[in-house]
Amino acid sequence: MTYYIIVGTTFFISVIVNTILRNKFIAYSKLYLHSRMSGKEIAEKMLTDHGIYDVNVISVEGELTDHYNPINKTINLSEKVYNDRTAASVAVAAHECGHALQHRLGYNLLKLRNHLIPILNFSSKFINIAIMSGLTIFYSSGGKDSLILKLGIGLFFLVVFFSFVTLPIEFDASNRALTWLRNKNVVNYQEYNKAKESLNWAAMTYVVSALGSLAQLIYFLSILTDGNNKKEEHF
Template sequence: MDSYFMLLVFPAFIFAIFSQFKVKSTFKKYSQMSNSRNMTGAQVSRMILDRHGLYDVSVEPIEGRLTDHYDPRTKRVRLSENVYYSTSLAAIGVAAHETGHAVQHAVGYAPLGLRSSLVPIANIGSTLGPYLAIFGLMFNMQYLLQLGIILFTGAVAFYLITLPVEFNASRRAVNMLRGEYVLSHNEIPPVKKVLNAAAMTYVASAAVAMASLLRLLLLAGARGEED
């Protein structure tokens, strides 16, 4: 618990916890409100895909809560069961958002491709990077410290490129729901609130990653001055 952790990482963690609470409470609130057309998340997703000619993209249910995602490798929009079968405004927003990723993939949205290419680096960097850097600091092994920081920087890059990808998918979702007249004028604001709350979790993840990287850099700098 060094001073850099308390000044940088701890506040970011608090923000992350708050964002998780916010998205869950917002989703729960608007899960109680059904859309006027009585369409399920699966139906909305399928409709949007068909309107864009994406007949080769499938929509399927998946276990868990808020486990919704689009898999570009298999071209599948996977919706949690409480989104797939639900007619709530929260479900419609989430389904449209994930379908927005499928549309991004179809039109060759560059940040999505870049994020996909960073997945292996992010997995390694987030898993090994911090530990290598900490071991390097503990045992005064500069090569481990530098390698850990480099690997973790790759993970931070992934978190940062995720932000425009997610924001763009949410904008597409709202525009598609409005353009296809899926929702009424009064139903759009609640969906925006659900998507904004979800976006906050990505901002929080990026904030934690950046704060952790900055902490490592400051600790490395302090160690260098001691040497």
């Protein structure tokens, strides 16, 4: 029951945060920049201003599909962000350029996260199976140690670690974006505040995800701890 409460609460908060984020972007997509620059133009200017000439800005399908790909060095902007000339588009475009700047400067946490991605892609195939199978064995054996459960929790720890490594990376990318927007006077005071608010709510989605994963990890660890305590009491 505790597990479902944790998952349900995390899901509920995530829905609220994502709904607010989506509504913010809808509202700020109606606030057109005084400079009339598109998301593509904003991204290209930020890259140029930082001496980055080997990263291409391209358009991709979907909504909120914006990301920086360090492998092929591309800023991938959703069609709306790529073409629009609004506070929302400038926030997203500049944020993704922040990741490109991190890559260029050799930001250590970004390098760490990039190294973790293939490991997580592989382990994600086994996490749920290992945990569910491990819990079944654990409870059916009266709380005896389950190697499979420990393996599953160990793999899930990587997910939690990845989530918390991601947090400072996202905040740093937003700070780099906002610093550039402020210093280059690309946006006015109102546009800057709206861009900042958009990025803050976007960051909240990562915070909620990380805290939700941590709560699940603590729950799984508590199962093992309770089982060990019961064994000690038995002896």
